[in-house]
Structures are given as structure tokens and as C-alpha cells.
Amino acid sequence: KQMKKCSKNRLASRQSFWAELNVVCLHHQNVVRVIAASTCPSSQESVGTIVMEYVGSSTLHHIIYGRCAKPRGGSHDLNLVQCLGYSCDIVSGLVFLHSQQIVHLDLKPANIFITEQNV
Numbered sequence: 001k002q003m004k005k006c007s008k009n010r011l012a013s014r015q016s017f018w019a020e021l022n023v024v025c026l027h028h029q030n031v032v033r034v035i036a037a038s039t040c041p042s043s044q045e046s047v048g049t050i051v052m053e054y055v056g057s058s059t060l061h062h063i064i065y066g067r068c069a070k071p072r073g074g075s076h077d078l079n080l081v082q083c084l085g086y087s088c089d090i091v092s093g094l095v096f097l098h099s100q101q102i103v104h105l106d107l108k109p110a111n112i113f114i115t116e117q118n119v
Contacts, residue, residue: 021050026100029119030093056116060086061109086112089119 021037032052039048063086064078090112097104 016047026096026102028093028096030089031096032113055113058114059110060112060114063114064109085118086114 021034027033032055034050034052036051037048090107094104094107
């Protein structure tokens with residue numbers, strides 16, 4: 001993941017980068033692990049790069065709009081049980097992050113990765 005600079009506030013960009021690295025030592029089944037990170041010289045467009053564990057390429061966005069392998073339950077139409085399952089997983093991850101004083105500031109279906117185990 002490339003962390004782009006905010007053109008108006010370099011300090012905020014750096015703080016955002018280091019804040020994202022706070023999850024390095026955290027382990028939870030619903031939170032992607034950080035493997036490594038590196039910073040870039042201030043002359044570059046990027047603040048740095050964060051290497052995260054591979055969890056698959058399917059996102060909740062893909063599942064909602066039907067552009068993935070079959071989701072939980074085997075159908076492309078999400079039913080109530082599937083929605084509740086994904087919602088519980090998301091809430092579980094967020095509760096864990098919040099217990100560690102971390103707030104996810106870009107929560108959207110495209111940023112919710114779904115593993116092959118549908119977690």
C-alpha cells in the first residue's frame with residue numbers, strides 16, 4: 001500500500017503513515033497484519049509503503065456488486081444471514097481496534113477484504 005502525501009499538509013501525511021503502523025503488533029482474525037514498512041524521501045509523492053499480509057483479492061464491494069467468487073452461503077444475492085455474518089466480523093475487528101485506541105478512518109466496502117474462509 002502506497003501512502004500518498006497530502007499536498008496541503010506534509011505533517012498530517014506523516015502522522016497518518018505512522019498512525020497506520022500502530023497496528024504492526026496487533027493480532028486479530030478480522031484485522032489485516034502489517035508485515036513491513038518503509039518511508040520515502042520528502043521529495044517523492046509518497047510518504048512511504050506499508051506491506052500487509054495477503055488476505056485475497058475479494059472485497060465486500062465485490063460481493064455486494066457480484067464481481068467475485070460465491071460469497072458466504074453460495075449465492076451472489078446477499079441474504080440477511082450473510083449480511084449479519086459480515087457485519088459481525090466487521091464490528092469484531094473495529095471493537096478490537098478501538099480497544100487499542102485505533103480508529104479506522106476509511107471504512108468502506110472496498111476496504112473490507114474477504115478471505116477464502118469468508119472472514
